Amino acid sequence: MFVGHFALGFAAKRAAPKLSLALLFAACQLADILWPAFVAAGLESVQIRPGITAFTPLDFVSYPYSHSLVALSLWGIVLGSACWLLGAGGRASSLIAVLVLSHWILDFVSHRPDMPIYPGGALWGLGLWNSVPATLFVELLLFGAGVWLYSRATRATDAVGRWSFVALTLFLLIVYVASFAGGPPPSVTAIYWAGLVGGVVIVAWSWWTDRHRQAV
Ligand SMILES: [Zn+2]
Numbered sequence: 668m669f670v671g672h673f674a675l676g677f678a679a680k681r682a683a684p685k686l687s688l689a690l691l692f693a694a695c696q697l698a699d700i701l702w703p704a705f706v707a708a709g710l711e712s713v714q715i716r717p718g719i720t721a722f723t724p725l726d727f728v729s730y731p732y733s734h735s736l737v738a739l740s741l742w743g744i745v746l747g748s749a750c751w752l753l754g755a756g757g758r759a760s761s762l763i764a765v766l767v768l769s770h771w772i773l774d775f776v777s778h779r780p781d782m783p784i785y786p787g788g789a790l791w792g793l794g795l796w797n798s799v800p801a802t803l804f805v806e807l808l809l810f811g812a813g814v815w816l817y818s819r820a821t822r823a824t825d826a827v828g829r830w831s832f833v834a835l836t837l838f839l840l841i842v843y844v845a846s847f848a849g850g851p852p853p854s855v856t857a858i859y860w861a862g863l864v865g866g867v868v869i870v871a872w873s874w875w876t877d878r879h880r881q882a883v
Pocket residue numbers: 668698699734770774
């Protein structure tokens with residue numbers, strides 16, 4: 668799942684208006700921010716196998732530290748505690764922890780049974796990715812709802828806040844469409860570089876956008 672994760676980040680702004688969209692995105696996507704770094708470091712592995720699911724050619728061979736239920740629960744506690752120590756408050760910090768964990772639930776719905784419960788444990792997955800139309804339906808519906816909620820929970824304070832939000836939304840959609848319509852990636856190295864650079868760009872861009880909007 669890709670834009671579905673960002674949908675939750677957008678939607679969470681209403682519940683935690685003081686938190687930057689960048690932090691909400693980083694929480695929802697923490698698994699996919701850690702994953703390319705762990706693949707690059709050789710701790711986790713992925714292979715390109717066109718046809719393994721209808722939607723993605725990626726075979727997630729092993730990703731226990733970024734994508735197991737237990738690891739994501741711990742990462743959620745780590746990031747939530749960090750927010751709490753930095754003064755985000757109990758409610759907002761708990762929300763951050765839940766958002767980190769939400770990544771597992773959404774990926775569990777989309778992936779084939781390759782999502783570990785704990786490192787070395789059973790692999791789960793409902794396989795939404797076996798159908799392109801069903802994947803697009805579910806993810807775009809979630810994304811549309813998330814974008815709508817964020818647009819209602821915040822108001823642009825200037826032109827940057829208005830157009831950067833539109834451009835960020837379009838950018839996420841274009842990356843999403845390109846990820847399945849553009850054919851398999853050329854190499855595992857290309858996958859993790861795209862993941863690392865993409866993660867930094869999206870978090871920085873959402874921080875900048877959110878600074879030019881205010882909660883209503
Ligand atoms: Zn993921």
